[in-house]
Amino acid sequence: MAEESARSQHGKRHSDFTLRNISTYLILVIGALIAMFPFFWMISVSLMTIGEAQGIRLLPSEVHFENYINAWKEAKFSLYMWNSVRITLLTLVGELAFSTLAAYAFARIKFPGRDIIFGILLSTMMIPAMVTIIPNFLTVTWLGRIGPLKWINNWPALTIPFMGSVFSIFMLKQFFAQIPDELYDAAQIDGAGHLRFLWSVALPLTKAPVMVILILSFIGTWNALAWPMLVTNTPEWRPIAVGLYSFIDEAGQMLNLMMAGAFIAVLPVLVLYFFTQKQFTESIARSGLKG
Amino acid sequence: MFKQFPKIVILVLVTAALMLSACKPAATPTPAPTTEPVVATEAPAEEVKPSIDPTGQKVSFWHVWGTGLPNETMLAIVDEFNTTNEWGITVEAVDQGGYSDLEDAFNAAIQSGDLPDLAVGYTNAVANWYSVGAVADMAPFISDPVLGLTASDMSALYAPAIEGGKIADGTQVAFPISQSANVLFYNSQWAKELGFANPPANYEEFKAQSCAATEANKNDADPNNDGTGGLVLYASASNVASFVFANKGDMLSADGMAYDFTSQPVVDVANFMKDLFDSGCVFQTESYPNPEFASRKALFTMSSTAGLPYQVSAFDAEGAIKDEWTLIPFPGKDGGQAVNLFGQYIAIGNTSPERMMAAWVFLKFLTSPESQAKWIEGSAYYPTRSDTLPLLDAYLEANPIWSVGTSFLADGAAEPAWPSWTPVRREVGNTFAAILQATLEEIPALLADLNAKAAAAVSETQ
């Protein structure tokens, strides 16, 4: 693909720039149309009647917003969304706090066994998740039985296991490692310890990776299905994916309602992404390269 | 610009802390000391006492009816029980999603030991749970002198429904609160317009009607319904079983000890499904074809009777064609009638004796004619007791299509309540999906292969 592109540009090296720009735009627009078609179709069908949804139609003959109202009422989306938001925030706070500390130590403090511990942590990223669900469920049950916290059906089971995140540590470590030693030496002369340095110098420099962790863990929580299903059995703490999943199951026959529900569930992520996309693309790119 | 950042972090932390403190009281209620029920101490004043005293127990009930009218009805029945029962038993109904989600949750609970007191499940799943000691044998509860079932209760219960909850050795591991049947929805009005006065009685007539409908949709002016019209064919194990039962056949060997998918009735079903598929007179959809059936895109659909309310509401949707329709049993090769019966079975988790007895008390309440009548009006299932029907006169009147189904209940069969049915029913679905794609000559080999897989599954679960 890439080679073709370069080849197609080859002959026109000295040709008119506008012509090349036009062809570039043409390709970009076609690509964007393909990338956007599923979204367009989802929204379009969500505004149709069921009969139209099943026929050959790209646009509804008249807009049926009541599909959204029906879907919203049917699936308790407001409760599920609020749950997802608070689960995400709780996870995020713990994840950021713990990962920042660990990443800083891995990047800037020299202690025996550091590289080995980090290597072991990294290798856990390759384990297929399906085998770890049952043992983790047992752990969570036992923690609830013997400790003072209620775990099942409550926030600890949904958030605490995700607070130790290898990915976040890895990502933040890359950024901390880039901070020049001179900065630290200067801070040390001023009498600042590790924590001070971390808080006042290092952390403010890592806004971008924090954004990445924020949105990725937001997506993660928004997508989480199997685990929340297992550790909750009341709607009180169930997140949006569980709601959407059972809604799709229930409304499966009503394509238009299903698409309305899907769009309701997708929207918050899209909105969040639009607001953070600059930092997000910036730092996802940087993290990728230094891996 | 970075100076703002620590502030943001603090803000997030504070918000989270606030949220935590806000959520905590709701989320972690300190287990309240079990309040002694007022009535309970005086209630069993008779000389005969129940073998175990269920007074004041808390019972968790895992079910699969989390949405719509069934949910409301079930919660209302639970509420009624909680406020009126003389033992001070409190039932907490917990929606666990679908049947397979509930199964996953129950399997996890087996690992940890935190079993629910009551759980809805397919009988093969319950058989699995029983094999690892996670659910109770119901015999002691059924025969309890005070809280058990009376002789008149027993005679009112439909035998097939009760038998369906027994595993191979005759142990009652699950109890049905209602039942349903796998049937065909049949658009009789459209069929008449196509020139068929009666529902199909055998394979030949069935194919003829299905093909006539497909032709009609292909040849009309509307391109939106091309390829539709006939049966919506879905080769799941339950549908295969329905066809087999309609042939007066079974998927078990003659001695009832093993699976057998090479008997003539099963082979006939395989050949028939293959024939239908190849004729192009059937089609498939991603999900329940209720909208298709409500708009003359399907002359027949396969459905559990539990799907009736959804089909009724599909006819209310905009663009529906309000035809007359009815329920018919699956066709046999030469006109069999037996349907595949499903039960809404409930098992008692092996918790403590007192809690199990309390769970039974609720289960018994749930299957009493009065509760059953309410449940049926809310769920469109069918009763498991003959003495429930008289309470349903108004409902029968208002739901003529539903009442057609009551005639099927006498002559039905159930899928095997074997632990191995869990993997085997998937293999059945896979094999019949493969049969549709294969050639006619390959069918015997595929069925023999299915037999081998089923035998392996049986030996593994023993």
Add this chain to the structure above:
Amino acid sequence: MAFKKSRPSDQFNPRAWLNPRRLRNWREYLTGYLMIAPSVILIFIFGIFPVGFALYVSLHKWRLKRDVIIGLDNYVNAIGGLAYLMFFALGIGLLVLAFIQFRKAFRKRPGNPWQSYLLNIPGIILAGATLSFVRWTVALLPHILDIANKITGVEKTRLLFIQLLNESFNAPDVLQARSLMLWMIGAGVLTLILGAYLIRVKDNLQIQGPLFISWFCAGTGGIILYYVYSEMMSDYHTAVLTGNDPGFFSQLIGILSGLVLLFIGYKIWQSAKDQRNTWLFIIRLLGAMVFVVGGWIMLGELPVIVAAGDPDLWVGLRATLFYALGTVPFQLGISLFLAILLFQNLAGSSFFRILFFLPYVTPTVASAAVFRQIFSNRLQAPVNSGLRLLGIEPLQWLWEPKGVFQLLATSLGIESWPAWANGPSLALVVIMIYSIWTFVGYDTVIYLAGLGNISKETAEAAEVDGANRWQVFRHITFPLLSPSTYFLTIISVIGTFKAFNHIWVMRLEAALQTTDTFSVVIFSEFYEKLRYGYASAMAFVLFAIILILTFLNTKIQGSKVFYG
């Protein structure tokens, strides 16, 4: 991962062991450990313990409940005689790792050889302590799992749980394992401190660390090798008793020697590249070919062994390979192309970037559900109506189990198409399209960043020298982008092996399991067939494959990555 810049380390003063500098070092260590503690503890509990638990499960017959220990049988059922090879290789690998760590430690050894030998003692004891900790957990685990049985049928209270937990911790065999563990840990710590105190060399702990790892790996490797050997022997004896030779010894030797021959061939091939004398070059080339052919012949046993394994697993593996081959190159190619277009910084290119990235952030359940409808087999579904508009026969898409090449051949009128050339099913191709759709945006962003890192001068200088755009791309841009390509390949290949959610949503029975990749096969064994032991064994096979692929990728591609 290596430490890049250590601060100039202080002159070592043998006189004062507890001087302030040393104290400061210890405090530094302690700070480090405390800072990583919360994350490491959480990851240990929720990331590493489950893996150990799964390994434990995989050695049992375990259908819903723990049954008897059956050793490697689950693995043998899954991949036949290769199971022994897998564990054999694991044991050997650990021994090699031990050797490497040992050599690393001895590069730093102090002058006096006696001291360096003595430094092994704490390492050995601590390695033993770690293994005795593992032994203790293995002894404890069945007792704790049994509690689930003990509490069925009785009233559950917190007191009861704590009492039962106490009982498990105090079971005779657990106590025995515990006292051994405690003694070993005590002795280990004692010798560690003694070693640090008596043998006053710089970086004492930096030597002891690798030594400990080395002994731990050696011990674990030895145990695994012994275990595999005894498992093979017992299987062999039962097989001989029933009168049929399982033949896995000859298979094992065959495959191992095949691999060794391939390796030698590869080495000779490499040396041939540098050979300037034409004759010697040809001779080496021929020699390499002989070894490679010999290796392949020895590996000829492989299909026999493969046939002994679980067919579902091999079908799943094949689907995964199709999936990887059908997604990774296209994903990278398309995104590289888009990145180059976007990099020209035309007006609105950031807008396009946002659009391309949207699929990546869309929740899987929702977008996969949409794809299911778009690629439905209904005549009215979007793709099929498009085809019909163009006058093309509509297709079955997600419902089609037939291979794409087979379909193509049929439509071209080729009657006898060989079964091995069927290719991935059309249903799997739709899932590939979904995967490409999802990940192109992410890859593009990574490539854009890679392009941003290439200095403009290099390319401009080349253009001045008369290179055309294609030459600039081929010889400058593309090589300079190799770190991005490398990173994306690794991420994507691992991703394909772990891919699950979207496949599960789009999977239809009518596609006859042609869309079931390895992860899906494992999931269905676990959750549908409840074969926990077998599914766990499969998961470890998958883990081994991912590790091997990552390793190979690092070796092959990594050597060509150009770090400018």
